[in-house]
Amino acid sequence: MTKITYWFLGLIVCALSCTQFKKVAFKAENYIPISGSEFYRIATSFSVKQRDSLFLALANEGNIPAFFQKFVPINTKLKDKNGILHQVKFYVSPDYLMIGSNKDYARVPVSPFTAQVLADKMNCFLPTALIVDQIYLHSKHQLSPIPMFAFRDSTPTFWQHHLMIEGQLRNKGKGLVAGIKKDLIICSERYFKGKTNRVAIYGWHKLDGKPIQPIYTGHIDSYVDYSHGARFIYRIIEVDGKKYDYEDLLLNPTFKYLLTNDDAPTITKYPYSLQSLE
Structure with missing residues (x-):
């Protein structure tokens, strides 16, 4: 290769190594583009299963x-079981799971199973309540929740809620967004009370930083409404500069508290099984 070619490749490597973001994506085949608004036009009368x-x-x-796949770093200090502070770094999607392009996209609430399939494909996991809180604390855009009361699980309500959020974000620019959805989360087994067909949700922080929704598993896992959102967390987490898989951290009796505040075993993905029933 010529000197110019090496110089150009060097610039690319430098640019990639210096970026503060992490590109988390997957290869797609037979790509046929569709916009967010078009998705909602097609899915208007769909059932949950059809829409998912x-x-x-x-x-x-x-x-x-593309902007959804540009994950944002969260740098924070958290305590382990022994109260020792650690520097923790994890990468999170800038917003909730969505469809479309950068110019025409739409947030789409989905079941935990659909969220998990895509999270696995992107080497990600769904957050714990502790991570949801950290994301809110570090977010650029902390928006006020918008409750809706009629036809909560209908596709048109999903679309209307998305448009209302876009109204809140108008002229604010890009950046880490929080406060707009209840997160689909992974959590301690004790919250499921022996049931293996539930979805755990948490969050929807108000402007004072307090969540409207405590950890809740009252919904069956096929239930989806407008307030639900799936945010992805890259599965490799840095603790004091050393990299760990999130599942290894959750199994570590000392470090698990960097990801959760609960002593009991944590489900790590959907569908889940409970150790207490095995």
Whole structure:
């Protein structure tokens, strides 16, 4: 290769190594672009299963906005079981799971199973309540929750809620967004009370930093409404500069408290099983 070629490649390597963001994506085949608004036009009268199936098929084709795949670093200090502070770094999606392009996208609430399939494909996991709190503390845009009361689980309500959030974000620019959804989370087994067909949700922080929704597992895992959102966390987490897989941290009796405040075993993904029933 010529000197110019080496110089150009050097610039690329430098640019990639110096970025503060992390690109988390997957390869797509037979890509047919679809916009967020078009997705909602097609799915207007769909059932939960039909809507989730369409979303998953389109997402697998690559119809996830590029900016969603540009994960934001969270640098924080957290205590382990012994009260020792550690420098912890993890990467999070800048917003909630969505469909479309950078110019025409839409947030789409999905079941925990659909969220998990895509999270696995992107080498990610769903957050714990502790991580949700950290994301809110470090977010650039802390928005006020917008409750809706009629037809909460209907596709048109999902679309209207998305548009209302976009109204809140108008002229604010890009950046880490929080406060707009209840997160699908992983959590301690004790919250499931022996039931293996539930979804755990948490969050929807108010402007005072307090969540409207405590950890809740009252919904069956096929229930989805407008307030639910799936945020992805890159599965490799740095603790004092050393890299760990999130599942290894949750199994570590000392370090698990960097990700959760609960002593009991934590489910790490959906569908889940409970050690207490095994």
